[in-house]
Amino acid sequence: MNIVLLGYGKMGKAIEQIAQERGHHIAGRIDISNRADLDHLADDAVDVVIEFSSPEAAVDNIRYSLERGWPVVSGTTGWLNHRADIEALCHEKNGAFFYASNYSIGVNLFFQLNKVLASFMRKYPSYRVSMTEIHHTEKKDAPSGTAITLAEGIMEHLPQKTRWVTDTPATDNEVAIESLREGTVPGTHTVRYDSDVDRIEITHTAHSRQGFALGAVIAAEWLPGRQGLFGMNDLLSSNEPVNNE
Numbered sequence: 001m002n003i004v005l006l007g008y009g010k011m012g013k014a015i016e017q018i019a020q021e022r023g024h025h026i027a028g029r030i031d032i033s034n035r036a037d038l039d040h041l042a043d044d045a046v047d048v049v050i051e052f053s054s055p056e057a058a059v060d061n062i063r064y065s066l067e068r069g070w071p072v073v074s075g076t077t078g079w080l081n082h083r084a085d086i087e088a089l090c091h092e093k094n095g096a097f098f099y100a101s102n103y104s105i106g107v108n109l110f111f112q113l114n115k116v117l118a119s120f121m122r123k124y125p126s127y128r129v130s131m132t133e134i135h136h137t138e139k140k141d142a143p144s145g146t147a148i149t150l151a152e153g154i155m156e157h158l159p160q161k162t163r164w165v166t167d168t169p170a171t172d173n174e175v176a177i178e179s180l181r182e183g184t185v186p187g188t189h190t191v192r193y194d195s196d197v198d199r200i201e202i203t204h205t206a207h208s209r210q211g212f213a214l215g216a217v218i219a220a221e222w223l224p225g226r227q228g229l230f231g232m233n234d235l236l237s238s239n240e241p242v243n244n245e
C-alpha cells in the first residue's frame, strides 16, 4: 500500500518503521515544515493517510484528506469537539474515516475490562471511582484521549456518573481524571475504585509506542475499500484475520 504519514513526529516515525517492515511504501512524510507537499501528491498515488499530528492541526489535516478522497486513519487526540463536522464531511464525500484514541490492542482489551469492572461496581456505590494517566512531558493535551475513552466507558455502566472532571475532589456524579507528565513515559492509565476499607485498581502500562503504531498500521491495512466511520471495535470484531505480529 502507498501510505502518507500526515504528522511525522514520534508516532509518525514509529509507524513508518512498522509499515515498511510489513512491506508498505511511504508515499509522503508530511510535517508542519513541508505541509504544502501534500498538494503535489496525485489523488491515486495514495491508498491511505495515517494522521498523527497535533490537536490544532488534526481537523484541517483530516478535512484535507477526505476532500482529496483519501481514506484516513487518525490517532491525534484533543480535537474531538470537532468530531461531528468531520463525520458529516466523511458522509458527504462518501469517504472512509477511522479513529481511535488508542490503537494498542492491549489498551482496547483494557477498555473492555474497564467496562466489565464498572458494571460490577454498579451495585456498590460506596466505592469512589477515579483515574490517573501518566505521559511524557511533550504531550500537548490533557487529559489523554485514552483517559476520556475510559471515563466514557465508566459512565456507560455507572449511570450515577454523568461527566468527567479534572479538578478534585469530584462530586458523586463525576469521574475524576488526574493527569501527570513525567519524563518519557509512553502512556500509563490506572482506574481505581476506593472504599473506606480497600481499593480495586486496574492499570495498563505501555512499554513503548510500538503497540500504538502497529495498531494504526493494521487499521490502515483494513480501511481501504470501505466507506463510512470506523473504530477499533469494528476492526477487532471483523471476521477478517488480523495480522498483529
Ligand SMILES: NC(=O)C1=CN([C@@H]2O[C@H](COP(=O)(O)OP(=O)(O)OC[C@H]3O[C@@H](n4cnc5c(N)ncnc54)[C@H](O)[C@@H]3O)[C@@H](O)[C@H]2O)C=CC1
Pocket (backbone or CB within 6 Å): 006, 007, 008, 009, 010, 011, 012, 030, 031, 032, 033, 035, 052, 053, 054, 055, 057, 061, 074, 075, 076, 077, 078, 100, 101, 102, 103, 104, 212
Ligand atoms: N491514538 C493513539 O494510539 C495515539 C495517539 N497519539 C496522539 O498522536 C498525536 C501525535 O503524537 P506524537 O507523534 O507523539 O507527537 P509529536 O509532537 O512527536 O509529533 C507530531 C507531529 O505533527 C506535526 N505537525 C504539527 N502540525 C502539523 C500540520 N499542520 N501538518 C502536518 N504535521 C503537523 C509536528 O511537526 C510533529 O512533528 C498526539 O495527539 C498524541 O496524543 C499518540 C500516541 C498514540
Ligand SMILES: O=C(O)C1=N[C@H](C(=O)O)C[C@H](O)C1
Pocket (backbone or CB within 6 Å): 077, 101, 102, 135, 139, 140, 143, 144, 145, 146, 147, 186, 187, 188, 212
Ligand atoms: O500523546 C501520547 O503519547 C499518547 N496519546 C494518546 C492519548 O492521548 O490517549 C494515546 C497514548 O496514551 C499516547
